[in-house]
Amino acid sequence: MAAEHDPAGIKPSWGPSEVPTTALLTDHYELTMLRASLRGGTALRRSVFELFPRRLPPGRRYGVVAGVGRALRALRHFRFDEETIRFLIDRDVVDSETADWLADYRFAGSIWGYPEGEIYFPGSPLLVVDGTFAEGVLLETVLLSIYNHDSAIASAASRMTVTAGDRPCIEMGSRRTQELAAVGAARAAYIAGFQATSNLEAGRRYGVPTTGTAAHSFTLLHDTEEAAFAAQLAAMGEQTTLLVDTYDVFEAVRTGVRLTQGRLGAVRLDSGDLSLLAKQVRDLLDSLGATRTKIIVTSDLDEFTIAALSGAPVDGYGVGTALVTGSGHPTCGFVYKLVARATSADRDAELVSVAKKSTDKISVGGRKFALRRLDRAGVAEAEVIGIGRPPDGDENDRPLLKQLVDHGEIVGEEPLSAARERHFRSRAELPIEALKMSRGEPVIETRYLDHGEDAANPYRTGKGSRS
Amino acid sequence: MAAEHDPAGIKPSWGPSEVPTTALLTDHYELTMLRASLRGGTALRRSVFELFPRRLPPGRRYGVVAGVGRALRALRHFRFDEETIRFLIDRDVVDSETADWLADYRFAGSIWGYPEGEIYFPGSPLLVVDGTFAEGVLLETVLLSIYNHDSAIASAASRMTVTAGDRPCIEMGSRRTQELAAVGAARAAYIAGFQATSNLEAGRRYGVPTTGTAAHSFTLLHDTEEAAFAAQLAAMGEQTTLLVDTYDVFEAVRTGVRLTQGRLGAVRLDSGDLSLLAKQVRDLLDSLGATRTKIIVTSDLDEFTIAALSGAPVDGYGVGTALVTGSGHPTCGFVYKLVARATSADRDAELVSVAKKSTDKISVGGRKFALRRLDRAGVAEAEVIGIGRPPDGDENDRPLLKQLVDHGEIVGEEPLSAARERHFRSRAELPIEALKMSRGEPVIETRYLDHGEDAANPYRTGKGSRS
Structure with a gap:
């Protein structure tokens, strides 16, 4: 028809x-x-x-x-x-x-x-x-x-990418907006300088790079955090990003570094005082020889918290709710x-x-x-x-x-x-x-x-x- | 496939x-x-x-x-x-x-x-x-x-319909949210007590009653406001709602009443001090014998402005931006x-x-x-x-x-x-x-x-x- x-x-x-x-x-x-x-x-x-x-x-x-x-x-x-x-x-x-x-x-x-x-x-x-x-x-x-x-x-996203400077911003807000608005949001954020999105449909439909590794549920599914990390590393390789704040962050970081002989791609922090925690985790990673392991932070970020983290040893920002709701x-x-x-x-x-x-x-x-x-x-x-x-x-x-x-x-x-x-x-x-x-x-x-x-x-x- | x-x-x-x-x-x-x-x-x-x-x-x-x-x-x-x-x-x-x-x-x-x-x-x-x-x-x-x-x-809509009481609320926010989110929003508002939506796709897909008559552009298209009103009445009948605030509200009300011999369905007010204006328009309508002509108000309404209008002679509320953005x-x-x-x-x-x-x-x-x-x-x-x-x-x-x-x-x-x-x-x-x-x-x-x-x-x- x-x-x-x-x-x-x-x-x-x-x-x-x-x-x-x-x-x-x-x-x-x-x-x-x-x-x-x-x-x-x-x-x-x-x-x-x-x-x-x-x-x-x-x-x-x-x-x-x-x-x-x-x-x-x-x-x-x-x-x-x-x-x-x-x-x-x-x-x-x-x-x-x-x-x-x-x-x-x-x-x-x-x-x-x-x-x-x-x-x-x-x-x-x-x-x-x-x-x-x-x-x-x-x-x-x-x-x-x-x-x-x-x-x-895009207007909100541009403020975030300006503030983040050379550090990549990743769009992760799909879950906080209508399911098809999410696809448009990922596209708009990319135009305004975001490097990637979690949204797969935005990847398919618009070619926006997509990224993502694991949620807390994945760790909780396993009998131990180490078992979860080992499974993820086996499937995704050492360059993956491990989510390290399900139980004890520092223990998790040590586990991740140990399982990869220090070659772990990145860790993600999703709760707590991100500025302080990033500093502590950076020190720990460096002390364990994992000097190239990156730190990605997520957890209700917006342009203001991104600015507040500018002095912290953070390598990338995952932004969700604030982005898809236009930051106010x-x-x-x-x-x-x-x-x-x-x-x-x-x-x-x-x-x-x-x-x-x-x-x-x-x-x-x-x-x-x-x-x-x-x-x-x-x-x-x-x-x-x-x-x-x-x-x-x-x-x-x-x-x-x-x-x-x-x-x-x-x-x-x-x-x-x-x-x-x-x-x-x-x-x-x-x-x-x-x-x-x-x-x-x-x-x-x-x-x-x-x-x-x-x-x-x-x-x-x-x-x-x-x- | x-x-x-x-x-x-x-x-x-x-x-x-x-x-x-x-x-x-x-x-x-x-x-x-x-x-x-x-x-x-x-x-x-x-x-x-x-x-x-x-x-x-x-x-x-x-x-x-x-x-x-x-x-x-x-x-x-x-x-x-x-x-x-x-x-x-x-x-x-x-x-x-x-x-x-x-x-x-x-x-x-x-x-x-x-x-x-x-x-x-x-x-x-x-x-x-x-x-x-x-x-x-x-x-x-x-x-x-x-x-x-x-x-x-729905959570925002429910507060609005509670406040509006027996007066109908009409969802008109499609233009202020993503085009498919708009369809879901109209559906959610209906669940929470809205009586109708402007969104036609919500009508087709979910059976939500739809409504709407004219924008200012329709009046501006015509050489005179009277010509615009006459065209709308000819197409839609006397029970239609005339938008009366393109030029002079009171003149427009008089024109609408005259063209319908007092049988006009409703007038819509979309700007100005709605509470005062509704009172003045009600008085004018009544003085012209159009006692059954209703007054619909629109223009950035939310649950608070709806509450503020509770004492005004208003017969219905059209709500847009505040609804589709969850009222904050x-x-x-x-x-x-x-x-x-x-x-x-x-x-x-x-x-x-x-x-x-x-x-x-x-x-x-x-x-x-x-x-x-x-x-x-x-x-x-x-x-x-x-x-x-x-x-x-x-x-x-x-x-x-x-x-x-x-x-x-x-x-x-x-x-x-x-x-x-x-x-x-x-x-x-x-x-x-x-x-x-x-x-x-x-x-x-x-x-x-x-x-x-x-x-x-x-x-x-x-x-x-x-x-």
Whole structure:
């Protein structure tokens, strides 16, 4: 059935744990608006929607864009197959006219966006969706869900990898978030500099390196800790990581070193005063000649505890809960707003800027363009947002919007490594204060440039403010 | 391929947006432990794993179990197909012996658990998984992911529906959480008393009622607000809900009433001082004769703002971000621990209790049983947990563990309505203080009864404490 609606050139199959259709990862009202606008003759007005943050989470100095690749994949699978349409009709979400329209639905507009791994600031136009109202309105929820989640994880992850410096961070939070959110979280963390994940599906689906050795249950399964370690070493080799805090840490370390003649790969500490314990364990390992055995720490780490452990002899961090819950900010609060629309459904109808006027929810109307203004040394100075046309930049300035979809054709896919490398480059441009863990303001300001053109001027829509 | 491993009687197909296999929604180390235990000859020791909360989130008075039905469904689809096994071998996660074992994997043990919608407290043994070590260890992450997420949402949702009383709560948070977590969140919220969701996939997959009408973009699409309202009314009828805060709320209300001759279903307010605005809008509606038109409010609501609006003339609450992020507690912190295991792989080997000894991470060894102790008036007094055998109860006490899986056969599935009704019943048993929104301690205490049997006594495992 899915194959019927798949355009030529798009594989009808999907990988394990992916979804046959993403079309219902959508709020009811999107279909209702479609129905009403089709009935009213406004559905095919050209419309520009924008996905953007009104602000950063309190105290955060920058944010990280993630979810772009997943969003493009969701767009590819956004199709209304027969079963989906039947459900919508049965529930009276849509009428038969709307159902006919949905059966042929394929997003045929264009999308520009900040590429994955890029840094963002308040007001950054992360996605600009240009198509008909009907096309664009249906994508609101699925795009927001992906961006709000993945960017929240990447933003937290970036702070952790900054703080960890050269020491690797490993993502281990799958168990503390929804089972498929976990896969997206592992991917987002990797973009923001994590080296590996515990999540196997993220390994299969996205090629993220996976890692892991043993839990306390493995030690407890055996009659003695030594028997457990011996079994693990026999199966995994001496380079494995032994979990040493089930009973007595120092006894466990001695056992591990003895069983490997000092060639043990690593030990993992998962409880207690990690800073003190790491020091004691390092001393013990060194005294036993196991100078190359590494120490990995886990146990409710976040960017702050990672910072506190910077002076301890730790070789790697396993991060779980704090990562997958965005370290206090599990969602970004991105919104998806209509910012411009045509005055009629004619192809060459005038495009006018629109925005809800509100005292507590700021939206700036008009199609946006953006660049990162850099000083002569290549350090970021401002997020410059042009309304209606691109802002003027010099050779140091970096345009931020990249075309992701061109008249329905997805053109913005890239390997995950590209997003990861972009993140490192983009983060390296930030002023040094960006990397502080303390609460702060966005590290560069956002400047709106209004070129005063009628079609793009949010101040001329002529609508009164809400009282 | 999936069909090969599907036992008779289980449909090889899956619904849209479900996953062909859940087997890799798993941490790498589970496979590594399997590999090492198969190699070491301990994999087939009978083992009892327990999923439980060490504590409630700070300030919370009770928690709500959700995810049971989803977990059973995940278990049904937990199969290692050829592609999955190939990935594991290619990445050297498993060796060929382990791969052979995985190809035949089907959980053949038994599982007991708190049924869905039930209330829980610190230490409640939410799942008791009894099988071989190999069988049980593989389920750790996927079970924790589902329970930690869904129960976090249900726990927050229950506080909101308690506070809202007879006024309906509608789940609208899909856009603020990962796109498939959103579907689970809508389901969990429904269990905890929400009346509907905006999420269409939750409607299709779980039968949760869905609702929604229009966003600001719909009004902005049209040349005038009146044109937008007229289009919506034409498509949806007079019982629809008009969003009235795009420009001037009072003007919009007047327009909506005029277009429907006072028969408008409802208006929605999404910004501003909702309490004041609701009062003003109610007065206006009444003065225009639209006495039956309802007022729905949305805009960053949580249990506290719902409480603050209790005196305002509001007819329903739409809740988004706070719900899907667990209102400050996006994960429950449930853990999955080995609590008892056999001394050998023989079928009748003795079962011994085990637990990691730690100062900062409490685990109690031994197979658990649980009942809710009720006083003569039927009010909950304590969570009584028996170690090794069921605690003695009288006729008022309510056993909490229900068999979910019987030697591999899933027996615990039930309609969502059963979980929802159970939640209402169970919540009604709690002491009245449970329903306060203020921070508090768990509303009843947890009592462990240790029957002193060797096989179940966590204090006799003979292992020293970690220093």
